Amino acid sequence: MIGLVERATELHQVMALLEGAREGTGGLLVLEGAAGIGKTTILREAAAIADQEGIAVARATGHPIEATLSFGLVRQLLEPALARVTPRERAALAAGPARAAVALLDGAPAAGTDELELVHAAYRLVAELVGAGGGDPWLVVVDDLHWGDRSSVTFLLYLAQRLVDLPVALLATVRTGEPTEVADLLGRLLVEVGQGGTTLGPLSAQACGQLVRRRFPEAADSFCAECARVTGGNPLLLNELLQAVATSGAATDEPAAERLHEISSVSLQRSTGLRLSGVGVAGRAVAEAVAVLEPGAPLRRVAALAGLPTEDAASAADALVRAGVLASSDPPAFAHPLIQSTVRSAIPDAERGTRHRRAAALAHGDGAGPEQVAAHLIWSTRAGDAWAVGTLRAAADSARSRGAAESACRYLERALEEPPAQAERAHVLAELAEAELLTGRLSALERLDQASRAAVDPETESAVLIRIGDVLFQSGKYDEAAEVFDRALQQQRGGDAELHSRLRVCRLAMETLRPGGKVGPDLVDVPDEQLEGGRFLQAHLALASVMGVTDHEQTRRLARGALADGAMLREQGIGLDLMVSLGCLIWSDLFDECDEEVARGLAVADRQASHLGRANLLFGRAWARYWSGRLEESVDDSLAAIEPWRGGWNGQIHFARFWCAVALVELDRLDEAQAVVDEPDSPGHGADAVGVATIEVARGRVATARGDHRAAREHLVKAVAASASLPFLVNPTVLPWRSEAALAHHAVGEVEEALALAADEVRLARAYGARRPIGVALRAQALVVGGEAGLDLLREAVEALAASPARLEETRARIDLGAALRRAGRRSEAREVLREGLDAATRLGAVRLRDRARAEMTAAGGRPRRAALSGPESLTPSEQRVCELAAAGRSNPQIAAELFLSRRTVEFHLRGAFRKLGIGSRDELAAALRDGS
Secondary structure, rough: OOOOOHHHHHHHHHHHHHHHOOOOOEEEEEEEEOOOOOHHHHHHHHHHHHHOOOOEEEEEEOOOHOOOOOHHHHHHHHHHHHHHHOOHHHHHHOOOHHHHHHHHOOOOOOOOOOOOHHHHHHHHHHHHHHHHOOOOEEEEEEEOOHHOOOHHHHHHHHOOOOOOHOOOOEEEEEEEOOOOOOHHHHHHHHHHHOOOOOEEOOOHHHHHHHHHHHHHHOOOOHHHHHHHHHHOOOOHHHHHHHHHHHHOOOOOOOOHHHHHHHHHOOOHHHHHHHHHHHHHHHHHHHHHHHHHHHHHHHHHHHHHHOOOOHHHHHHHHHOOOOOEEEEEOOOEEEEEEHHHHHHHHOOOOOHHHHHHHHHHHHHHHHOOHHHHHHHHOOOOOOOOOOOHHOOOOOHHHHHHOOOOHHHHHHHHHHHOOOOOHHHHHHHHHHHHHHHHHOOOOOOHHHHHHHHHHHHHOOOHHHHHHHHHHHHHHHHOOOHHHHHHHHHHHHHHOOHHHHHHHHHHHHHHHHHHHHHOOOOOOOHOOOOHHHOOHHHHHHHHHHHHHHHHOHHHHHHHHHHHHOOOHHHHHHHHHHHHHHHHHHHHHOOOHHHHHHHHHHHHHEEEEEEEEOHHHHHHHHHHHHHHEEEHHHHHHHHHHHHHHHHOOOOOOOOHHHHHHHHHHHHHHOOOOOOHHHHHHHHHOOOOOOOOOOHHHHHHHHHHHHHHHHOOOOHHHHHHHHHHHHHHOOOOOOOOOOOHHHHHHHHHHHHHOOHHHHHHHHHHHHHHHHHHOOOOHHHHHHHHHHHHHHHHHHHHHHHHHHHHHOOOOOOHHHHHHHHHHHHHHHOOHHHHHHHHHHHHHHHHHHHHHOOOHHHHHHHHHHHOOOOOOOOOOOHHHHOOOOHHHHHHHHHHHHHHHHHHHOOOOOOHHHHHHHHHHHHHHOOOOOHHHOOOOOOOO
16 A cells, blocks of 8 residues: 555644543544545554554444444454453453443343443443553544444444543544445534544645655656546555556556556456456455455355365465455455455345355354344345344344344344245334334334234234334324223233233323323222232322322322332332332432432442433432432432433433523522523424423523523413423422412512412412422412411421421522511511521522522621631532542542542532642542541
8 A cells, every 4th residue: 555645634633632642631533535545544554653652552443244233343442452451350340330341242231231321331441441551541443434333333422522531542534425324423423522524635646746656766747647637646546556557567658648547447446356367266256255254254254155165265365465455364354445345346236145145154153143144134135034034133132132223123124124924024013113113213103003914913913002102102192192002901801911000001101291181090090909019000100199199198108119128129120110119209208218219229220330220310319309409419410311311312301401400500500500401402302291391490490590580481381381281290299380480470470370370389289298399389379479478378388398308498488488577577587587598508508599598688687607618618519529539539530430420520529629628639638528527
């Protein structure tokens, strides 16, 4: 290959990338360009520089045959690095946060592991491997990323977004104009990470002339100029042209330039053909076999596909290396992807399909996994082979178990093309629909309809109906979903009792989110004997108790029965039933019990390296921590949940954004809160009615904090419109939207609307009976009513909230009571109440409430104590947590992992704490914290 010329800019960018990694801050560089333009050469040069400087290099190359093989590039990148660690280090990795990735590389990921969990685990594995190497920098190089599988490209995007915390340089190449299944992810890699790609252009005529004269020193100027013209400045094509000139013995003088167009007609295909002609029949057979097989296929499999003894194949491979067709002979690998494409495209389509069929059989015979075999079946001829259908279904199951739903879809689509036997067709369609549902494709509904018609037995049809209802439900088509579930229930009368119960739960869950939905006794009433062991049913009946505004004691009883002190977690893991039960604990004011269950769940999530499981649990805990007044912790938990849900669909994300925003408001971080509520939804995944209601309440809260009461009123009007007909939001314990709307209307003088909304919320809160929602509703009614009646209501609100664990709302109501007493002229009484409120707000770190209490105290003639500006008392709760862990000897990465924060956030908290404590190092932390106790 011709050496590098006119690539100084790109090499400078590479050097800057490596320098950043050496300094501990990673970066990303993507080289784009046409085939043969020199991307791979720069990649190799970067790897060589890294090797010389002692920087660890992880390499991977995309390949069209492996484009469906989930986590294929990840395996290429991380398997060699993992193989280099000691057995003891490997055991530690297999027991830590990266365990799911280690299991993936061992070929045995945990069943049901989500793709994002594996992506996060692979990221953690990189971090752990970097740490095991003493924090020395890494260079990750990925050639032909456009041919990468979706799971791996998702991982690289995830890694790229976190490079600031790792000494890892990421360098990738992408061929422009090449059709790719990962174009959306590549776009995000270039744009969302904030990095532009570097596009390699053609070489100038001067550079082409320089390269020509390296090969032919006496070449005429006109000959050099014509070489540049006919190759368009493409280095690979120029190299091939010069090879053709050398092979043909043509002259390089000025007259030869006029004939160069004849020589240039020897295209890359002709040039490769000429090279192959010199290695005989065996050489061509080996080259074609390598072009069909997957990268890294062993020589014996190449020999078998080529129909040659292994010894003859080895000799032919060596000859191909000498001819410049292959770069290595064992395992055989092409010198350039373009040469491989040329050899592959020269094989007739039908013959190529037959060879892939044989390659699949050879891979299967070698004990390759179903996905490795399916990678060939994707390209093979169709034959109605039951073995092929079974292998493709197994590959889809393998891919789906790792969350690689796109790969699963491709395998199952190919299985339908085979085609499967009639009795198997309904199952393949149902499996494809399930995979499509995971990718967010609404075509899943059509697939399920086809599966329903293809079902040959009632059991299959019932299972398909449940899936159809689920797709409709998740698509927001609640009425259609209700009809499907009703049809399935009708069909199941007298059938399987467990299936019948699950269908009723599906129907019940759908009704809670359906505008105008009804939670009737036919769905809720269940004999006590059916509750035994039916944890999922108890969980959803607890939810029905909340939705139906039944006495909160019933909600508590059902939720506790479902959870059974960790039994549900042990039996079912971190799933929907657990989250529903945790919500019911929170909605019935059992915050401490929720904390205990979340702690148990986080231990499980950590053992399983379940990133999404952890996110779900932290999201649930964020509610309780907000109401408890643990505001910074609520923000941290919410952000930890939001991050993995971005870019995909999770109906909870709007609630997570709500808790994050309202906690930020209380911390007086209004710009951050505004950014959270204004964050756009993922493309194609807009908010449903519950999401709209939730986020509009949050927007109203932010607008109120900014003093824009007109805007707050508009947001709350939208929230009321979205909430009014939703069973899920009838009970104010879930979301006190009526209180928020009442205060918004009152602020702009719309008193009648405010009074009606406030009274309605008090009625519903009293019916449910939990102290927190009663206190919240009474406070809002008190502020709307005003006068002596308002004072009485505020006293009742404080009393109710003091009997609950809702410290933030108690503090808010207490300060409102003090302010109302001041306005009524009872200054001495007001000062006492406000002093209690100020102390509570200061302890909670509730900045806005603290500042308001201080202002009211001053107005009431009091002299509020100044807030501590230094020493341990000045630390925020988050700074306190980080300092305690640091004082106990935890490193920043360990603290980040334990508290689910980024390393930069940990560093930010430590810097702030050091300043307040007047210290300069971690060694002084323990003493500084003790001195303040």
